[in-house]
Amino acid sequence: xxxxxQTPARDRRAxxxxxxxxxxxxLRRLSTWxxxxxxxxxxxxxxxxxxxxxxxxxxxxSELVARVETHVGLLHDExxxxxxxxxxxxxxxxxxxxxxxxxxTRRDDPQRVETTFEPSPATIDAVQFIASLQEHRPTxxxxxxxxxxxxxxxxxQETETDRDARLADLxxxxxxxxxxxxxxxxxELMLPSPESSVDRLRDILQIAAELSGDFLQxxxxxxxxxxxxxxxxxxxxxxxxxxxxxxxxGDDLLGQSTVGRTFTAFFRMLNDPVQxxxxxxxxxxxxxxxxASALTRxxxxxxANVFSDLYEPAQEVLDVKTELYRSLARFVRSxxxxxxxxxxxxxxxxxxxxxxxxDEVPPRDPFPLEMHVARARIASVAQHQLKDxxxxxxxxxxxVHDATTLSVEVLAxxxxxxxxxxxxxxxxxxxxxxxxxxxxxxxxxxxxxxxxGLASVIGLMFLATQHAQVREGSTEIVTWRxxxxxxxxxxxxxxxxLDDVPAD
Numbered sequence: 001x002x003x004x005x006q007t008p009a010r011d012r013r014a015x016x017x018x019x020x021x022x023x024x025x026x027l028r029r030l031s032t033w034x035x036x037x038x039x040x041x042x043x044x045x046x047x048x049x050x051x052x053x054x055x056x057x058x059x060x061x062s063e064l065v066a067r068v069e070t071h072v073g074l075l076h077d078e079x080x081x082x083x084x085x086x087x088x089x090x091x092x093x094x095x096x097x098x099x100x101x102x103x104x105t106r107r108d109d110p111q112r113v114e115t116t117f118e119p120s121p122a123t124i125d126a127v128q129f130i131a132s133l134q135e136h137r138p139t140x141x142x143x144x145x146x147x148x149x150x151x152x153x154x155x156x157q158e159t160e161t162d163r164d165a166r167l168a169d170l171x172x173x174x175x176x177x178x179x180x181x182x183x184x185x186x187x188e189l190m191l192p193s194p195e196s197s198v199d200r201l202r203d204i205l206q207i208a209a210e211l212s213g214d215f216l217q218x219x220x221x222x223x224x225x226x227x228x229x230x231x232x233x234x235x236x237x238x239x240x241x242x243x244x245x246x247x248x249x250g251d252d253l254l255g256q257s258t259v260g261r262t263f264t265a266f267f268r269m270l271n272d273p274v275q276x277x278x279x280x281x282x283x284x285x286x287x288x289x290x291x292a293s294a295l296t297r298x299x300x301x302x303x304a305n306v307f308s309d310l311y312e313p314a315q316e317v318l319d320v321k322t323e324l325y326r327s328l329a330r331f332v333r334s335x336x337x338x339x340x341x342x343x344x345x346x347x348x349x350x351x352x353x354x355x356x357x358x359d360e361v362p363p364r365d366p367f368p369l370e371m372h373v374a375r376a377r378i379a380s381v382a383q384h385q386l387k388d389x390x391x392x393x394x395x396x397x398x399x400v401h402d403a404t405t406l407s408v409e410v411l412a413x414x415x416x417x418x419x420x421x422x423x424x425x426x427x428x429x430x431x432x433x434x435x436x437x438x439x440x441x442x443x444x445x446x447x448x449x450x451x452x453g454l455a456s457v458i459g460l461m462f463l464a465t466q467h468a469q470v471r472e473g474s475t476e477i478v479t480w481r482x483x484x485x486x487x488x489x490x491x492x493x494x495x496x497x498l499d500d501v502p503a504d
Contacts, residue, residue, distance in 0.1 A: 031102030031122030036129070043074040044103065049127060052119050058107060060114035065091045105216070115380070121216040128210065194291035201286065205299060208306050215313040219320050221259040226324045229253055233337050234344055244332060252435045254325050263321070264437045267314055271438065271498060273469050276307055283307075322436045322443075420452060420459035426501040429463060433497045440496050442478045450480035457490070464495035471496065 027033055035041060051059070051067045059067070069091040089097070095117070098104045105120045119127075160166045183190075192200075232243050243253065254260050269275065283303060286292060292300065302309070331337055428448035433439040441460045450456035457480055464470075474494035481487050 031120060032125045032129075034101060035103055035122060035126045040075055043071075044098070045123075045126060045130060047071045047074065048098075048103065048119060048123055058116040058118045060116050061095070062114060064117050065095055068095060105220075119216070121220060124216055194294065197289070197291040198294045201292070201295065201303065202299065205302055205306070208310070209302070211310060215317055218259060218263050218317045222254060222257075222263075222317070222321050222324055225254055225257045225259060226328060229328060230331065230337075233332070234341050244337075252325055254321055254328070255435070255437060260321065263317060267318055267437065268498065270307070270310060270314055271469065271496065280307055318437070325435060420455045420462075422459055422463065424451070425456060425459045425463060429460070429497050430500045433500065438496050438498050440476055440494060441492060442476045444497075445478050445480055453480060453482040454488070456480065457492075461492065461495075463501055464497070467499070467501045468495040468497045470494065 028037075035044065038044060047068060050071065051064065072091045072094065075089075075094060095104065099106055099117070102120055103123050104117045107116045107118060157166070157169060160169070229243060252260070255264060283306060287300065287304060292303075295303070425444075429439060429444050432444050432447050436443065441457070441464060444460060445457070452459070457478060471494040475491050476494045477489055477491055479487060479489045
């Protein structure tokens with residue numbers, strides 16, 4: 001017999017269990033759960049891992065279908081399909097099905113004629129989960145506990161508001177360091193065991209490997225924020241006016257979102273040349289340690305390229321964020337949203353009329369309309385290249401100029417002798433960088449035309465040598481229209497403005 005006090009507690013536990021079950025029912029509809037619970041999950045996962053060995057590499061449709069075709073026998077049922085006269089579906093049909101199920105993500109790459117595909121975040125999560133089952137490495141290792149404690153300790157130190165407590169903590173840390181210096185000077189050298197060091201390295205590599213799926217999720221989350229903003233703009237009520245006012249004022253609402261702020265902070269840290277160089281030097285020293293020989297060849301390669309492997313997918317996320325921002329700004333400034341809103345109102349009106357007639361018009365009644373449809377070959381619009389009638393085409397012979405190297409001194413002389421508007425260029429850099437978080441010279445010229453022609457390009461290069469970070473070994477193509485109306489292009493070193501250029 002239960003007491004009155006026990007009955008509410010039991011009811012709360014029952015409600016918590018029921019709520020958790022409902023949450024799991026929602027999660028069960030996600031692509032990751034569906035993929036892991038699919039009948040052919042072992043075959044699908046093994047094929048996707050083989051087709052995309054790098055995890056997030058893109059493939060055009062024709063190459064993807066060809067790769068799947070070599071393994072399609074693993075997916076076919078044993079029973080013969082009497083209608084098709086063959087076993088199972090084709091590789092192309094499987095690819096289309098995987099897109100619908102959310103196992104693959106379709107991308108329209110402007111640099112390719114064909115649509116490209118890549119594993120979805122759900123597939124990356126499923127592959128990582130299966131890999132964790134294969135490795136059988138316990139997560140409750142000493143090194144992971146140390147990482148947790150160190151992060152707690154660092155956060156407590158950085159957020160301490162008591163001046164005396166913070167000073168006392170710094171003095172304790174100084175005492176520990178002085179003791180270590182004294183012991184080292186006396187010849188005492190305490191090192192962790194090789195096994196512990198290898199465990200810590202592998203834990204760090206596991207954390208870095210999980211970032212690949214996070215990059216894909218970043219892109220999806222940014223597209224979700226963009227879609228939500230567009231829905232709010234088209235909504236007849238809510239905060240539509242405030243959002244329009246912010247976008248027209250040039251506010252980067254994508255960058256101000258939670259996912260935008262998180263990624264911007266990560267990308268800034270990844271692009272800090274001093275910090276990444278120091279970190280890479282530490283990694284190189286670790287690879288020379290004796291205990292590093294216990295790592296597999298794959299682990300050593302991943303450790304050596306841990307930072308370079310992060311940059312390319314991070315740059316793709318930044319490109320997606322920049323393109324979404326520009327598209328959203330064009331959507332608002334061109335007044336296209338007004339046409340979309342009118343179309344949405346008409347669709348809702350038509351839907352209301354149809355719903356009003358659903359009980360009066362039986363769905364099986366013949367409709368008094370005849371349609372004569374001829375056979376048509378259906379193809380994606382993206383497969384067709386539109387011809388621009390105003391494009392004269394490529395010239396018979398392109399004019400090529402010899403490349404020359406401009407030093408900082410030469411740039412400074414050119415700026416002084418040509419009266420280049422550095423104040424206006426600084427403002428243009430700050431405007432573009434403020435919206436995207438960073439900006440290259442090409443980014444600035446795309447949004448802010450070179451009003452002084454080549455002089456503007458020279459001025460931007462001079463500002464870059466003073467206030468931007470150069471990416472060693474990388475170049476970019478910049479284009480501008482000269483005062484005579486002709487268009488020009490040049491290849492220059494890749495500079496990135498990470499902070500505002502001083503107004504003076």
